[in-house]
Amino acid sequence: KQEVTQIPAALSVPEGENLVLNCSFTDSAIYNLQWFRQDPGKGLTSLLLIQSSQREQTSGRLNASLDKSSGRSTLYIAASQPGDSATYLCAPEYGNKLVFGAGTILRVKS
């Protein structure tokens, strides 16, 4: 069974800190892996997509790494801001479907 675990479940930090969000998946036969952000009461916004052949992907203050063989991905957020407060979801893709983790709820305090 394909399962995705995200650690920590929740995180509260002061503004300016560098953050690490972890994702692990049981089936390493992925096509790619996406990180999403979900704001309360809203849909998901794709942040980064890492293809299975890539090791990392960067967008602004966000950097995602992928270790496919060990079934792990990490999302780094540099110099966190209150506007980064949201739930962050990891989703490896298997064929036609994404399998989601439960997410990490992030709160950045000003």
Added chain:
Amino acid sequence: ETGVTQTPRHLVMGMTNKKSLKCEQHLGHNAMYWYKQSAKKPLELMFVYSLEERVENNSVPSRFSPECPNSSHLFLHLHTLQPEDSALYLCASSQQLLAKNIQYFGAGTRLSVL
């Protein structure tokens, strides 16, 4: 605005009602998806459509009936639902069905079954 619009945003229905959720994408995509997000559970894929044909049915009860009349519209018809079906229902689309395509999500319909 992500280009994927879902209506209604909120819906309250009784267990004997029949209602429909609507999703429309303005991105020219060929694949569309329905997801269910229950409280304290990960997002679950329900249905996948590619070029108006259903290609994935993730063991969803028959009280949920999808319809894709064209590549821009996706419906989820609901009938005789149970209280445990209360959840946020999200629609998404992607350029193609195959891997390496980013999925774009709508804001969702918050469904409450009384």
